[in-house]
Amino acid sequence: MLYGLKDAGYEAYLVGGGVRDLLAGLEPKDFDIATSAHPEQIRKVFRNCRLIGRRFMIAHVRAGEEILEVTTFRGAITDSHERDETGRILSDNVYGTLEEDAFRRDFTVNALYYDIRDFSIADFAGGVDDLQARQLRLIGDPELRYREDPVRMLRAIRIANKLGFEIASDTAEPISRLAPLLREIPPARLFDEILKLLLNKDAVANFEELRRYGLFAELFPATERAINAAKRDLQLLRIALASTAERVKRDLPVTPAFLYGALLWPPYADRAYELEYERGHDAVTAQNQAADEILARQQARIAIPKRFSLPMREIWSVQPRFEDLRPGRARRLLTHPRFRAAYDFLLLRAQAGEPGCAALAEWWTQAQVTLGQGGDAPPLPSPELLESGAADEAGDGEPGDNAGAPKKRRRRGGRNRRKA
Ligand code: ATP
Ligand code: MG
Secondary structure, eight states: OHHHHHHTTOOEEEETHHHHHHHTTSOOOOOEEEESSOHHHHHHHOSSEEEEESSSEEEEEEETTEEEEEEEOBOOOOTTSOBOTTSOBOOOOOBOOHHHHHHHSSBGGGOEEEETTTTEEEESSSHHHHHHHTEEOBSSOHHHHHHHOTHHHHHHHHHHHHHTOEEOHHHHHHHHHHGGGGGGSOHHHHHHHHHHHHSSTTHHHHHHHHHHTTHHHHHOHHHHHHHHHOHHHHHHHHHHHHHHHHHHHTTOOOOHHHHHHHHHHHHHHHHHHIIIIISOOOHHHHHHHHHHHHHHHHHTTSOOOHHHHHHHHHHHHHGGGGGOOOHHHHHHHHTOTTHHHHHHHHHHHHHTTOTTHHHHHHHHHHHHHHGGGTOOOOOOOOHHHHHOSOGGGTTOOOSOOOTTOOOOOOSSOOGGGGOO
């Protein structure tokens, strides 16, 4: 790979997260390559190469199983770079030298260039020292660098947690102040970054840090309001992220649909409740309208592709159907294509202490065995159990429903949760 470029007379180095992780003692995920060759020249060296123009031309070169990202050295930032009114760089297509490329990178530890010919490392920004001191530090003036690209605030949190490094104080300081700059970032890019942060083994730590710096409130404003109003909602997110992280660690599949289902559940459930019990809509209308509203507002920040938002809505729409314990209905629900994910979601709500969910979860756990094998339905939970589960918000339930078909119960409890 590197030899191909070098043999053709170009400079080429491994750089980025792969080198950083290797030197920090972690297993590198992939390597990026920085070269003096221009995109067209890269293409001449490698037949199996695809040029991808995003903000900057990148060549994807296939090397066996893997795809390597090859980028041409970027030039120093000059006035010729187009910026928006907040300082964000819009176009970026000036080529430069190795050293100029180093100063264009975000963190010092991301700007280490490894030359596989002589195993030397080129370090223009002090990355080796920072690696030793376990510090994540932006190159250059932090405020300016965040203004150029506010996503660096998210990267700081993710990479620091990944490495177990501290964010250097001058690198951390501007974040809370500049968090609103995230509003300038295209929602599709934020979708990718959020997955990197939260569909991740460090999901819980990343979530806590995003909140600490006020970044979460920019990304998920409605969720931030809901979790500030009700502890149980914060609990739900923590449990969801912890189980996501666990699955990632064990290499089990994880889906953005479930993740977003949890992230947006607090404002969705609040709104559905409000539309049903305070505005008098029927349950299904209330749920649909709530999902439409919450999703539309969220899309203004983070673009959730339909292939995830549709299953997410299905997971939500199955939740009230778990309250219908009539054997015929239950048997039918068991065959719902989204049953498994929806059931996992019910377990999550039960763990978070949503009223009645523990009893329902228990019933459905048994029902999968009994009904699923053509047997009888499990015994019905007592009405008290269906109302319990949220000791802190007790006393808000409605009178017990008829045992055969529990209909509408207050899922959201706590009248104090939405006073203003
Ligand atoms: P990982 O791959 O582990 O998520 P990474 O640091 O390799 O982390 P990539 O997105 O793969 O992240 O980027 C590769 C390299 O490109 C980075 O190490 C950094 O040098 C540079 N880079 C990426 N994003 C930015 C950015 N927003 N601003 C400046 N440099 C960046
Ligand atoms: Mg990388």
